[in-house]
Amino acid sequence: MIEAVNITKDFDGIKVLDNISFKIEYGESVGIIGRSGCGKTTLAKIICRLIDPTGGKVLYRGEDTRRLKRRDLRKFREKVQIVFQDPLASLDPKIIIRDTLLEPLIIHKAFLRKSYMRQVRALVKKVGLDYNMLDRFPHQLSGGERQRVNIARALATQPKLLICDEPVSSLDLPVQAHILKLLARLRREENLALLFISHDPFVIKAISDRVIKL
Ligand SMILES: Nc1ncnc2c1ncn2[C@@H]1O[C@H](COP(=O)(O)OP(=O)(O)OP(=O)(O)O)[C@@H](O)[C@H]1O
Ligand SMILES: [Mg+2]
Incomplete structure (x- = not known):
């Protein structure tokens, strides 16, 4: 589904990423691990x-993502x-959760307007x-x-790949376990592929089919 080909990234002449390549297929869970500052985010x-x-490129279904226009x-x-x-x-601190979840539905027009509230309730239920x-x-x-709200908002557009950048590192251990369980269930139920980033080998091991070390 998605492929990184020889990705490099410099900030002010300093190399952060050096020639990174990998592929993620539909429904696959890939972990990325590495110490702080190695370029995961x-x-x-x-x-x-x-x-x-x-340098390098990202291909989505074979197409260079930098070449995608409007509809694509x-x-x-x-x-x-x-x-x-x-x-x-x-x-957004000034916006109630309902409106946070409505926003992607409105922007992406993925559903009929009259079914928006039903979609919001379905998202809330999906993330527990x-x-x-x-x-x-x-x-x-x-x-x-x-974090469940953030996951629900990400799911609103029915994604095929969910990139999770240390989604549990600010939470304490029991809550981490709940969120990891939720992600594993979503992956199963929605056939969602995961790109799961963490510096914690235990977290990575719990959720990923395979691990890339940066
Ligand atoms: N916009 C930017 N401009 C300049 N340097 C940047 C920028 N973004 C990131 N960097 C630098 O690139 C390096 C990698 O940053 P990044 O946030 O990708 O690391 P990370 O692996 O996600 O770290 P952490 O585990 O702490 O989240 C760091 O040295 C950072 O200072
Ligand atoms: Mg980071």
């Missing part, structure tokens, strides 16, 4: 086209989603949250609940 952002590599780019954004490390910073949380602001949720 940079690689995640290159894969989902938030930043450009200095929108499709790519729907199908490749990312969840970041800090669940609070990823949410309570409907009464829809009216809350991010600061009124726990860290684990916030």
Whole structure:
């Protein structure tokens, strides 16, 4: 589905990524492990086209993602989603959860307008949250609940690949286990491929079919 080909990235002449290549097939779970500062987040952002590599390319279904235009780019954004490390910073403090989950549905017009609220409720259920949380602001949720909201928002466009950039590293151990279980279940139920980034070998081992070391 997605392929990184000889990716390099320099910041101000300093090499952060050096010739990284790998493939992810539909439904596969691939782990990326490496110490802090080795370029994991940079690689995640290159894969989902938030930043450009200095060299190399990313192919999505065989097409160079930098060449995608309008319709194909929108499709790519729907199908490749990312969840970041800090669940609070990823949410707008002034927006209730319902509107956070409605936003991607409205932007991507993936469903009929009259079914939006049904979709929101389905997303909330899918990630194991309570409907009464829809009216809350991010600061009124726990860290684990916030990360579930981030995952629900990422799922709104029915992605095929979910990039998870240290999604549990800010949570304590029992909550980490719950979120990992949720991701494993989503992978099974939605045939979702995962690119799972962590510096923790135990977390990586629990969720990945195969591991790339940076
Ligand atoms: N926009 C930027 N401009 C300049 N340097 C950057 C930029 N983004 C990242 N870097 C540098 O690139 C290196 C890799 O950063 P990155 O965030 O990818 O590391 P990481 O592996 O995700 O680390 P961590 O495990 O701490 O999250 C770091 O040295 C960082 O300072
Ligand atoms: Mg990082």
